[in-house]
Amino acid sequence: MQTSFTPEQLADPQFAHSESILRNCVHCGFCTATCPTYVELGDELDSPRGRIYLLKEMLEGGQPPTAGVVKHIDRCLSCLSCMTTCPASVNYMHLVDHGRAHIEEHYQRPLVDRLLRNVLKTVLPNPSLFRVSLFLARLGRPFAGMFKLLGPLRPVGAMLELAPSSVKGPSPSSAPGSFPPEGERKGRVALLTGCAQPVLDPGINEATIRLLNRLGIEVIVPAAMGCCGALTHHMGKEADSHANARANVDAWSAEMDGDGLDAVIINTSGCGTTVKDYGHMLSQDRAYAEKAARVSAITKDISEYLTQIGLQDAKAPEALRVAYHSACSLQHGQRVRTEPKSLLESAGFDVAEPADGHLCCGSAGTYNILQPEIAGRLKARKVGNIERTKPDVIAAGNIGCMTQIASGTAIPVVHTVELLDWASGGPRPEALG
Ligand code: SF4
Ligand code: SF4
8 A cells, every 4th residue: 555654754663663554555355354343334444444544544644533534443343353364464453553542642532432431541440440330330230221322321321231240359369469389380470460350250360370370380460560551552542551561561570580480471362462562562662662572572361371381180070062252352463263272172171163253242342332332233243153052151261252242141151261270170160150
C-alpha cells in the first residue's frame, strides 16, 4: 500500500513503524473472511482491510478523526484473527494500537462515553474497587434491561448483566509473597495474578500455584507488580498503560536480577499478549527499552510453561468431554494453539474443538461492555458452536472469555489450568459442582 506521510511525521518512530506496516499490506482481502466484525456486519469498513485504509487516512492527515472513523475502529475487537490469516505478515496490532492512541489524543468522545471509559479505566485494574463495583452491580441487576433501552447507557446494562451472582473475598494466592515448591526446587517463576481475574475467579491463581508447586516450581508474587495495562492500552490510553508496564518491568527485573526467574507466568491470555509486547511498547523509552524486552522474552502463558517442564502423572479423575475454547489473545495474539489442547489430552480428557474456533466470543477486554450488540451476536455464535460439541465442561485460558461464555450457557466453564491441577491431585474445580 502506498503511503504519503510527511518527513516530519516519519521522524517519529511510531509513525515510521506504522508506515512500514501499511506498506506491507497488498490489499488482497484474505483477512476479511476471518474478521468477526466483517462476518457479522458485512461492511468493508468493519473489515481489517477497510480499517487499515481508515487508519492510514487518519494518521496521514494528522487531524482529529470523524465520528464515523472512530465508530469503525471502536468496533474492532483487537482479536488479531486478521494477523493469523494475513499472508503478508501485516502487524495490524501495532497499527491499530497507534490509531487508538491517536483517537484518544485528538478526538473528543461524547460525554457519557468518556465517563464510562474513565470509570472502566479506574475500576477494573483495582481489585478492591472492582469487588465493590460487582457488589453494587448485583444490586443494580434488575435494572439492566432498562439501561439497555437507553441508547448511550446500553453499556451500563451490559455491565450489570455480566456481573456474577456472587463475589468471593480476596484469596491468599493473590497476596504478595513466595509459594515454595514441594520437594526439590526445579525452577522459579513470577506469576502475574491480574486485576479482574482474582476477583471474578480466585480459584484460577490458586490452581496455577498449586500445580506449579507440585511440579517443583517456586512461585513469586512480587509486591510491586500491578495491572498489566492491557485494558487501558486497548482504549488508547497510552500514558496509563505505559506506566503500568514500567511498574511491572521494575518488579520483575528486580526478581530477575535477584534470585533469578525462569519465566513470568501469565494465566490470563489477554494480559499475556500485552506483556509479551512490552518490549515494543517501551522501545522508545531509553531507561526501559532493554529491561522491557528482557521481560517480554521470558514471558510465557501457563500452557507454554507446563508444556516446557512437562506434566507428570496427570490423570483425569473423571471421563469428561471438554470443549476447548481458544482465546483470541492466545491463538492469534501469542500463537499458542496446540499446547492447551495437548496438555488436556495428555491428562486424559476427551477434547473437542468447536467449529469457527478462530472467531472471537465477543469478550475482548471491555468490548462486551462498550459494544454490547456485536458482542452479544458473537457470544450467541460461539456458545452455539460450543454446545453442538455436547461437552460436559468448557475450558479456556482467559477470564474474559470465561465470563462472556458463561453468561450464555448453563454448561460449566473452567480455566484449563483448573482441570490440569485436578488431574494432578488438586481439588475438583468449583464450577463442576
Ligand atoms: S483485530 Fe479482529 S475485529 Fe479487528 S480487524 Fe482484525 S480480525 Fe477484525
Ligand atoms: S490479508 Fe494482509 S495484506 Fe491482505 S488485505 Fe488483509 S492485511 Fe492487507
